[in-house]
Amino acid sequence: MSEEFDFDVAIVGAGPAGISAALTLAQAGIETVVLERGQYSGAKNVSGAALYGPILNEIVPNYWEDENSFERYLTTKKITLLSESKSVTIDADLRNFAQVPYNGVTVIRPKFDRWLADKAEQAGAMILLDTMVEDLVWNDKQVIGVKSGDEVLKAKLVIIAEGANNILVEKAKLAKKPKARHFALGMKETYKLPKKKMEERFHLDDKEGISNEILGYSKGIPGGGFYYTNQDTVSFGLILNMDVLTKKKLEAPEVFEEFKEHSYIKKLLKDAEMIEYSAHIIPEGGFKHMPKLYGNGVLVVGDAASMVLNAGLYIEGINFALESGKVAGEAAIEILQTDDYTKNQTKLYKKKLKESFAYKDLKTFRRASHFLENKMMFTYVPDLLTGLFEKLLRNNGYPRKRIVKSAIGYVFKKGKLFRLFKLLIGAVRSL
Amino acid sequence: MSKSNKPKTLEEKLDLTKITTDHNYAHIEINPEICKAKCTTYECVYGCPANCYKFTEGEEIEGPVVFDYVACLECGTCRLVCPHDSVDWKYPKGGFGVEFKHS
Numbered sequence: 001m002s003e004e005f006d007f008d009v010a011i012v013g014a015g016p017a018g019i020s021a022a023l024t025l026a027q028a029g030i031e032t033v034v035l036e037r038g039q040y041s042g043a044k045n046v047s048g049a050a051l052y053g054p055i056l057n058e059i060v061p062n063y064w065e066d067e068n069s070f071e072r073y074l075t076t077k078k079i080t081l082l083s084e085s086k087s088v089t090i091d092a093d094l095r096n097f098a099q100v101p102y103n104g105v106t107v108i109r110p111k112f113d114r115w116l117a118d119k120a121e122q123a124g125a126m127i128l129l130d131t132m133v134e135d136l137v138w139n140d141k142q143v144i145g146v147k148s149g150d151e152v153l154k155a156k157l158v159i160i161a162e163g164a165n166n167i168l169v170e171k172a173k174l175a176k177k178p179k180a181r182h183f184a185l186g187m188k189e190t191y192k193l194p195k196k197k198m199e200e201r202f203h204l205d206d207k208e209g210i211s212n213e214i215l216g217y218s219k220g221i222p223g224g225g226f227y228y229t230n231q232d233t234v235s236f237g238l239i240l241n242m243d244v245l246t247k248k249k250l251e252a253p254e255v256f257e258e259f260k261e262h263s264y265i266k267k268l269l270k271d272a273e274m275i276e277y278s279a280h281i282i283p284e285g286g287f288k289h290m291p292k293l294y295g296n297g298v299l300v301v302g303d304a305a306s307m308v309l310n311a312g313l314y315i316e317g318i319n320f321a322l323e324s325g326k327v328a329g330e331a332a333i334e335i336l337q338t339d340d341y342t343k344n345q346t347k348l349y350k351k352k353l354k355e356s357f358a359y360k361d362l363k364t365f366r367r368a369s370h371f372l373e374n375k376m377m378f379t380y381v382p383d384l385l386t387g388l389f390e391k392l393l394r395n396n397g398y399p400r401k402r403i404v405k406s407a408i409g410y411v412f413k414k415g416k417l418f419r420l421f422k423l424l425i426g427a428v429r430s431l
Numbered sequence: 432m433s434k435s436n437k438p439k440t441l442e443e444k445l446d447l448t449k450i451t452t453d454h455n456y457a458h459i460e461i462n463p464e465i466c467k468a469k470c471t472t473y474e475c476v477y478g479c480p481a482n483c484y485k486f487t488e489g490e491e492i493e494g495p496v497v498f499d500y501v502a503c504l505e506c507g508t509c510r511l512v513c514p515h516d517s518v519d520w521k522y523p524k525g526g527f528g529v530e531f532k533h534s
Contacts, residue, residue, distance in 0.1 A: 037525045046534045110532050130526035165507040180511040187480045190533040246474035246512045253441045277444040278534040279480035279506040
């Protein structure tokens with residue numbers, strides 16, 4: 001095949017996955033172009049958002065030396081269970097995480113993605129903004145480029161990093177249209193909270209941050225709330241399984257508003273001023289529902305490859321995006337040397353990815369998404385635990401029983417013991 | 432800073448998000464014929480975080496649901512929840528649509 005190529009590699013999407021691939025390729029001197037439909041990197045992107053410091057450090061060494069790279073490093077993780085007028089929180093204060101490269105850092109995507117894109121540009125990658133890739137260019141069964149409007153751009157390899165709405169992955173015949181039950185809708189509000197007030201409210205020192213996952217009080221819809229602290233804003237949101245939401249005939253914006261009526265949330269957001277509203281779908285099908293990761297002339301990375309993990313304690317996408325982008329970049333460098341861009345060579349990407357933490361984590365937690373579809377986790381369990389604490393702590397003038405006896409009695413009285421037992425077995429098997 | 436703790440309406444929330452509308456191109460279109468013939472469950476109305484889908488008020492001239500893409504946050508929910516493939520979903524053209532600044 002003798003094609004004239006404009007670039008060695010064309011990457012669709014300048015999010016963390018696409019940029020991480022571009023950076024890896026550009027650093028190796030490969031002619032790389034990134035096509036981004038937004039006005040800038042991150043303009044279309046919605047996340048919690050936090051990512052792991054050690055992973056970012058691999059991609060941009062000593063990233064923390066640059067003030068614009070992140071908002072706060074995470075030292076506190078809270079898990080909260082909500083029920084009507086009650087809440088129970090586990091508060092893990094982990095000061096060991098306060099050392100570089102930091103365990104986790106919070107980011108604001110339009111800021112972070114732009115910062116990362118700048119790194120790729122400095123390394124020599126070209127980033128075309130305001131450029132929507134509508135289709136792939138084929139030569140027989142081989143992808144040989146991308147199409148934007150009337151423009152055609154030919155490349156030896158195309159890396160699809162288009163995000164969760166993976167239209168091009170379908171066009172590349174690497175996936176069928178996915179099912180709603182494997183996706184969640186995330187709605188998010190960003191609040192302005194002056195730095196001093198934030199640090200007082202959340203007991204943080206300068207640059208320290210907190211993340212909080214919140215289960216329950218979501219109308220029995222699998223999902224949960226979250227908040228992350230940035231420098232002087234709070235990212236707050238609610239994630240809902242879209243299949244259950246629509247089957248229950250509940251309107252998403254209303255479920256979100258009612259969630260915010262809980263006193264736990266109200267206190268959190270008191271006097272904070274909302275400055276942005278956003279929403280996005282989240283692939284939650286996990287390992288079993290990933291598309292094919294490679295084809296003739298094409299590789300798939302990040303959310304476009306459904307590389308998102310929801311294991312309750314962790315809901316991660318950016319880490320896998322960064323890692324899969326890097327691995328795809330490394331694989332592409334080797335593939336380009338062979339001058340063969342068919343599946344015979346592009347399969348190298350999957351082989352390499354299998355060795356990465358991203359693929360291994362998704363595999364380890366492959367049963368988690370199914371487990372977290374169990375509605376008991378979002379209704380019965382928060383009710384049971386918050387109720388139990390109320391029972392143990394309430395003093396109504398009667399002599400008390402021993403704590404353990406009282407607790408066992410309470411759990412028995414709430415019933416559903418067999419299902420609770422099954423749930424525990426499920427947790428042990430999947431998490 | 433706002434001292435009022437009165438919750439914002441969805442319209443007020445959507446006003447906070449910068450959207451550059453492409454008046455010449457609707458990136459999402461529904462097929463009222465399909466909606467009218469097949470739909471009894473209206474997943475789009477419940478799933479959309481920006482209320483772009485609304486029940487038709489009064490007589491059902493076109494179909495049971497009306498759609499307007501102007502406030503669309505480009506999340507992709509409607510494409511996935513519609514069981515009848517009545518939602519023709521594309522991204523807006525380059526440079527148009529939402530422009531998040533703090534998300």
